[in-house]
Every structure is written in C-alpha cells, then in structure tokens.
Amino acid sequence: MSRIIWKGAITFGLVNIPVVLRPASRSQSLDLDLLDVRDMAPVGYQRINKSTGKPVEKEHIAKGYQYEKDEYVLLSDEDFRQANVEATQTVDIVSFVQADEIPPYYFDTPYYLEPDKRGERGYALLRETMRRTGRAALALVVLRNRQHLAAMLVQENALVLNTMRFADEVLPISDLRLPKASGAKATGAHAREIGMAVKLVEDMSEAWSPEQYRDTYRDDLMARIDAKIESGKTHQLTPAAKEEEAPRQGAKVIDMVALLKKSLDHHGKRGTARSEPEEEKAKAPRKTTSSRAPAKKHATPARRAAGSRASAKRSTHHAATGKTSSTTRSTARRKQA
Structure with missing residues (x-):
C-alpha cells in the first residue's frame, strides 16, 4: 500500500x-547516476553560489521572492505553514x-x-x-x-x-493551425476514406485493458543493462553506431484508401491468427534468440504499429538506393562487428 x-x-x-x-x-523511470568515466566515481549535483562559484551548504539556503530587481523577501517554512x-x-x-x-x-x-x-x-x-x-x-x-x-x-x-x-x-487550442471540421470537404477527407477508417477503428476496438501495454523502451534498455551485467561489461561503454544519412525523397501523394484497405486486410489476418486453436500454436516451432540480444516483449498494438512503420521505411529506403537485401545484411553485419 x-x-x-x-x-x-x-x-x-x-x-x-x-x-x-x-x-x-508511481514513476518507473530508471534511476541513473552521473559517473566520471576515468575512475567510475559518482558525479554529484552541487548548489553553487553564482557570485563566488563556491558550493553552498544546505543550512545557508533560503527561499526568496524577488519583488524588485535584486531585492528579495526571504520566506521560511513557517511562512508557508x-x-x-x-x-x-x-x-x-x-x-x-x-x-x-x-x-x-x-x-x-x-x-x-x-x-x-x-x-x-x-x-x-x-x-x-x-x-x-x-x-x-x-x-x-x-x-x-x-x-x-x-x-x-x-x-x-x-x-x-x-x-x-x-x-x-493551459495554452489555447485556437493558437493551433488545424483543418476545419465543418464537413468532409473542408478537412480533405472523403466519405469513402471516413467509412473505411471507421471500419478499421471498429475492427481494432477492444475492452480497456491497460495491463497489456508496457514501457517497451524501458524494458529494452533494462535488457541491455542485464546483458552487460551477465557478460561482465559493467564498466564498458557501448560505442556509438555510425548512422548512414538517408537519401532525400520527394513529396509523395498518399493514397489513403489503399493504406486503409491494407490496414484492414492486415488486421483481419491478424485477427484470424489470434483465433487459431491453442493446440495448433503449441505445434508451431518456437523461435530462439541470441543470448546477447534483449528479450522480446509481448506484441502490443503500439509495438505492432511501430514495427509496420519501420518495415515500410526500410522497404522505401532499399527501393530508393537500389541496394539488394544481401548488401543490406552485409552492411548490418559490418556494423555489428
């Protein structure tokens, strides 16, 4: 409690x-300390006097209200009470x-x-x-x-x-540049697109169950921390990976109907897969992962959407640069090495 x-x-x-x-x-953020990489000593936060540049002890610090420039009224805990x-x-x-x-x-x-x-x-x-x-x-x-x-x-x-x-x-909503909501023509959304979007929302609707959603970034980061501990790399920094600059692409006309249709088809297939008997799932071979790789988390709607976006981005990148899948895998292996 x-x-x-x-x-x-x-x-x-x-x-x-x-x-x-x-x-x-409650906060589930990771409690990280600042360290000096030369000797792994903690780096602390200090209260510094801005005039002398020297640290100030806690008992010498008070809260003050500036009523005029450089003129303050000091407030004690009793004043607040x-x-x-x-x-x-x-x-x-x-x-x-x-x-x-x-x-x-x-x-x-x-x-x-x-x-x-x-x-x-x-x-x-x-x-x-x-x-x-x-x-x-x-x-x-x-x-x-x-x-x-x-x-x-x-x-x-x-x-x-x-x-x-x-x-x-609260900042006013009126400051935002938003599409008008008075009629589909004003928003640029057509009746067919809205109808398909409504059907997609209905297909993806489910009972409120917050337990199925997790902070996957925190989980993945903890998996990397655990892997470093198990491998004995407790004082070793991971070198930054070199990022290749993605080629610039021109603006594309988005076919919303096609995207919605693919989304509906994809969600329908996933719904069919989820409804298969448990004994059929048990027969399916389990995939194994490398001991050094972070453990995979349960797929959530947010992770599935992120995976779909990442897959689409990779496909577009390969098509634009003309690289084959084997060349991409070779590049990935060189990065890992």
Missing part, C-alpha cells in the same frame, strides 16, 4: 469528512460539474482519497451521491506549499482526487 502523504478532510457545505491522501501513480492554515487541512469542494465536461488536458496528478477515522459514513454518502448524479467535484487543496485546483471523481468504490492545471496554465 502506498504511503500517506497528507491528512485532512473533505468539506462541502457543512459536511466534513476526515480523509487521508495516498499517491495513485502560516499562509493559510485552513487551506492546508481541507479539500474544499467549491462546485460540482458533469464529469465528461472536463477536458483531459486539465488533469495532472492522481491521488487516492481514503476515509480516516469516523469518516466512512460521510465518504460513502458523497461517493454514492456523485455516482448517481454523474458529477465530478471541483475543489481547492494545498499540497507541497502550492494551491491546486482538483477534480474529485468516483472510480469503482474509491474517490480519486486529480490535481488540475488552472485555466491560465
């Missing part, structure tokens, strides 16, 4: 519901809106709200009321010395508090 990062209460009207706040997300004591202890609901009316780009970080002591009854009352009305609660809450606008939503049997961006933090 995630740690408690905040204790307070949900308030709306005269209702007060004691709750605790728990993180609803005393700014608004009540605001730091409550999730103050200010209104209720239809949940589907909130644009997704306003959402920032999710948190779980859990009832604290004597808060179960009020928690259940608010949850079921919001579920029945289909509303989301807009609230103000102070987290880590900053006030946030937040949306409180019902997910299964939990209340989820999602911090949001304020309106002045």
Whole structure:
C-alpha cells in the first residue's frame, strides 16, 4: 500500500469528512547516476553560489521572492505553514460539474482519497451521491506549499482526487493551425476514406485493458543493462553506431484508401491468427534468440504499429538506393562487428 502523504478532510457545505491522501501513480523511470568515466566515481549535483562559484551548504539556503530587481523577501517554512492554515487541512469542494465536461488536458496528478477515522459514513454518502448524479467535484487543496485546483471523481468504490492545471496554465487550442471540421470537404477527407477508417477503428476496438501495454523502451534498455551485467561489461561503454544519412525523397501523394484497405486486410489476418486453436500454436516451432540480444516483449498494438512503420521505411529506403537485401545484411553485419 502506498504511503500517506497528507491528512485532512473533505468539506462541502457543512459536511466534513476526515480523509487521508495516498499517491495513485508511481514513476518507473530508471534511476541513473552521473559517473566520471576515468575512475567510475559518482558525479554529484552541487548548489553553487553564482557570485563566488563556491558550493553552498544546505543550512545557508533560503527561499526568496524577488519583488524588485535584486531585492528579495526571504520566506521560511513557517511562512508557508502560516499562509493559510485552513487551506492546508481541507479539500474544499467549491462546485460540482458533469464529469465528461472536463477536458483531459486539465488533469495532472492522481491521488487516492481514503476515509480516516469516523469518516466512512460521510465518504460513502458523497461517493454514492456523485455516482448517481454523474458529477465530478471541483475543489481547492494545498499540497507541497502550492494551491491546486482538483477534480474529485468516483472510480469503482474509491474517490480519486486529480490535481488540475488552472485555466491560465493551459495554452489555447485556437493558437493551433488545424483543418476545419465543418464537413468532409473542408478537412480533405472523403466519405469513402471516413467509412473505411471507421471500419478499421471498429475492427481494432477492444475492452480497456491497460495491463497489456508496457514501457517497451524501458524494458529494452533494462535488457541491455542485464546483458552487460551477465557478460561482465559493467564498466564498458557501448560505442556509438555510425548512422548512414538517408537519401532525400520527394513529396509523395498518399493514397489513403489503399493504406486503409491494407490496414484492414492486415488486421483481419491478424485477427484470424489470434483465433487459431491453442493446440495448433503449441505445434508451431518456437523461435530462439541470441543470448546477447534483449528479450522480446509481448506484441502490443503500439509495438505492432511501430514495427509496420519501420518495415515500410526500410522497404522505401532499399527501393530508393537500389541496394539488394544481401548488401543490406552485409552492411548490418559490418556494423555489428
């Protein structure tokens, strides 16, 4: 279970519901350190005085607000605590809106709200009321010395508090150069293309299952790290591969109908393959991979799409340069060597 990062209460009207706040997300980024390649010693981050160029100890550092050029007001931790004591202890609901009316780009970080002591009854009352009305609660809450606008939503049997961006933090969509949406003629999309695209979307539709999607870049990078550890290359850097400059190509007219038809055919074949009996799959010989190569991951729609794009790019490159497949493989072997 995630740690408690905040204790307070949900308030709306005269209702007060004691709750605790728990993180609803976690970072899966790799924790990498900076190293000096000459002796593998860690390279640390230092707080440097910009006037003297010397490091500054933590106890000598304070936060300051510049109200005029080179004129500051220093703020202590107590100043932040005393700014608004009540605001730091409550999730103050200010209104209720239809949940589907909130644009997704306003959402920032999710948190779980859990009832604290004597808060179960009020928690259940608010949850079921919001579920029945289909509303989301807009609230103000102070987290880590900053006030946030937040949306409180019902997910299964939990209340989820999602911090949001304020309106002045969101750049206007009107600044974008976008195709007009008033009629197919204005967008350049023909009725036949739209019909085939709709059919492709319907064929590719499936139930929401986030577990099947993974950070494949992180997985592949970890596979390279594991391979280096197993081979004893714990202090060796991989030399950068030489990249060949791709030949410039002229602009091409894209036949959307042909691309959509190929996509539908490809997806239909893949659907047939996925529906074959399990015993037939068991009979098929398994492919083996080199011990030094990163382990292959389960194919996801994102990986399959990326593979298709990479395959199409290679085919176009070979056709433009006139190289045969054997020449390409020889070049690849020389690179690996």
